Amino acid sequence: xxxxxxxxxxxxxxxxxxxxxxxxxxxxxxxxxxxxxxxxxxxxxxxxxxxxxxxxxxxxxxxxxxxxxxxxxxxxxxxxxxxxxxxxxxxxxxxxxxxxxxxxxxxxxxxxxxxxxxxxxxxxxxxxxxxxxxxxxxxxxxxxxxxxxxxxxxxxxxxxxxxxxxxxxxxxxxxxxxxxxxxxxxxxxxxxxxxxxxxxxxxxxxxxxxxxxxxxxxxxxxxxx
Amino acid sequence: xxxxxxxxxxxxxxxxxxxxxxxxxxxxxxxxxxxxxxxxxxxxxxxxxxxxxxxxxxxxxxxxxxxxxxxxxxxxxxxxxxxxxxxxxxxxxxxxxxxxxxxxxxxxxxxxxxxxxxxxxxxxxxxxxxxxxxxxxxxxxxxxxxxxxxxxxxxxxxxxxxxxxxxxxxxxxxxxxxxxxxxxxxxxxxxxxxxxxxxxxxxxxxxxxxxxxxxxxxxxxxxxx
DNA sequence: ATGAAAAATCGTACAGCGTTTAATTTCAGT
DNA sequence: ACTGAAATTAAACGCTGTACGATTTTTCAT
Numbered sequence: 045x046x047x048x049x050x051x052x053x054x055x056x057x058x059x060x061x062x063x064x065x066x067x068x069x070x071x072x073x074x075x076x077x078x079x080x081x082x083x084x085x086x087x088x089x090x091x092x093x094x095x096x097x098x099x100x101x102x103x104x105x106x107x108x109x110x111x112x113x114x115x116x117x118x119x120x121x122x123x124x125x126x127x128x129x130x131x132x133x134x135x136x137x138x139x140x141x142x143x144x145x146x147x148x149x150x151x152x153x154x155x156x157x158x159x160x161x162x163x164x165x166x167x168x169x170x171x172x173x174x175x176x177x178x179x180x181x182x183x184x185x186x187x188x189x190x191x192x193x194x195x196x197x198x199x200x201x202x203x204x205x206x207x208x209x210x211x212x213x214x215x216x217x218x219x220x221x222x223x224x225x226x227x228x229x230x231x232x233x234x235x236x237x238x239x240x241x242x243x244x245x246x247x248x249x250x251x252x253x254x255x256x257x258x259x260x261x262x263x264x265x266x267x268x269x
Numbered sequence: 270x271x272x273x274x275x276x277x278x279x280x281x282x283x284x285x286x287x288x289x290x291x292x293x294x295x296x297x298x299x300x301x302x303x304x305x306x307x308x309x310x311x312x313x314x315x316x317x318x319x320x321x322x323x324x325x326x327x328x329x330x331x332x333x334x335x336x337x338x339x340x341x342x343x344x345x346x347x348x349x350x351x352x353x354x355x356x357x358x359x360x361x362x363x364x365x366x367x368x369x370x371x372x373x374x375x376x377x378x379x380x381x382x383x384x385x386x387x388x389x390x391x392x393x394x395x396x397x398x399x400x401x402x403x404x405x406x407x408x409x410x411x412x413x414x415x416x417x418x419x420x421x422x423x424x425x426x427x428x429x430x431x432x433x434x435x436x437x438x439x440x441x442x443x444x445x446x447x448x449x450x451x452x453x454x455x456x457x458x459x460x461x462x463x464x465x466x467x468x469x470x471x472x473x474x475x476x477x478x479x480x481x482x483x484x485x486x487x488x489x490x491x492x493x494x
Numbered sequence: 495a496t497g498a499a500a501a502a503t504c505g506t507a508c509a510g511c512g513t514t515t516a517a518t519t520t521c522a523g524t
Numbered sequence: 525a526c527t528g529a530a531a532t533t534a535a536a537c538g539c540t541g542t543a544c545g546a547t548t549t550t551t552c553a554t
Contacts, residue, residue, distance in 0.1 A: 079510075203460055230428040243467045
């Protein structure tokens with residue numbers, strides 16, 4: 045066969061990605077295959093490969109979409125949010141909501157292992173870092189103080205943002221995860237709440253040894269529940 | 270062909286699992302296959318299937334070994350540990366060390382998705398709960414107090430143990446994870462330290478609103494660094 | 495001791511997978 | 525109209541896990 049010109053190159057890529065997205069909305073990644081997607085869009089498997097490079101590259105592209113969507117939702121959630129602790133809570137809730145709504149896409153994006161030693165592209169890593177950055181941004185707004193009473197260093201904030209992200213991610217695994225990780229006696233909201241309340245409580249009170257009192261007053265804090 | 274009697278049924282299972290273990294010590298799960306393992310042990314693929322039921326069941330059995338090993342190491346680490354906060358730190362460090370030493374086995378155990386709707390056996394879930402239980406145990410030793418100054422409820426401790434585990438797991442993903450999650454500017458130890466210090470600081474000081482002072486004195490706490 | 499049943503092992507076949515190759519048809523530019 | 529490039533596919537390749545049937549060995553009752 046030959047050139048059909050039903051779709052332009054870009055149209056075909058969009059159609060493919062849309063089909064993948066819809067498939068993963070219903071079925072897990074293991075049930076997806078290049079041949080199934082090809083059949084769904086009415087093209088031959090080789091056409092998709094020709095368009096994306098490989099099935100793995102198609103998955104990477106789909107994951108990029110997922111990360112973008114998650115970032116957009118997160119950014120929207122913290123826009124116009126003046127209270128950084130509230131911002132962090134909102135970020136966490138967006139993550140949990142997304143992991144629950146699109147578990148298969150969420151899993152694929154964060155569990156995906158590249159087949160060989162083929163490193164995944166930089167623009168993919170930077171998408172993940174953009175997610176971390178949302179936490180970093182809220183954190184640096186907390187004006188939390190370090191031991192000596194000085195502002196926390198950039199490195200401290202960097203680490204704390206990773207810790208926050210990791211905690212939220214781990215909790216989402218328990219709350220929305222398939223496989224061996226399934227928690228039914230504690231809700232995701234409960235876990236997120238306990239995590240953020242306690243971590244931020246201590247984090248924002250310098251290191252908790254009360255050289256300094258927190259900038260946030262207790263009654264302000266209690267409104268965050 | 271027919272019965273060879275080179276190995277008993279149990280011997281063959283042990284041999285198979287040992288081969289899987291050794292394979293995963295060197296190579297990632299995606300590179301493993303039923304046929305490769307069969308070739309390595311000198312049996313036909315169908316023999317393994319006949320012995321374990323399916324390739325998926327073999328993986329589940331291998332994961333059981335991983336979870337057992339992790340539990341044994343963890344239990345050893347907190348045996349004779351009188352200080353519960355130190356115990357929790359040791360648990361976290363064992364997890365991180367294991368995830369770093371056997372990343373492929375670790376990943377397979379926690380990421381494994383069951384193929385179909387075939388639920389994974391109860392004895393597998395209970396193995397994971399046994400891991401949580403180690404955290405629960407240390408936590409209930411902290412004698413942390415709740416808002417009203419009373420001991421924390423079982424439900425609170427339950428949630429807190431999940432939060433701790435989830436946080437440690439998430440951090441291990443960043444520290445030892447392949448794929449899209451790789452943190453190079455913050456070490457796993459730094460992240461674990463910040464996580465545990467801050468979370469426990471607040472958790473053990475009731476909810477931080479200082480109805481009650483913590484049972485653990487500040488100078489005790491500082492020795493945990 | 496003998497015959498029958500059960501168990502173990504494997505070769506073969508099957509359907510599906512991602513990917514490569516070669517052929518074919520169409521489009522764009524001259 | 526002619527030519528070279530681009531797009532699309534069918535077919536084949538080497539994998540994958542699994543089902544089936546045949547074959548041999550062990551086990552056990554008689």
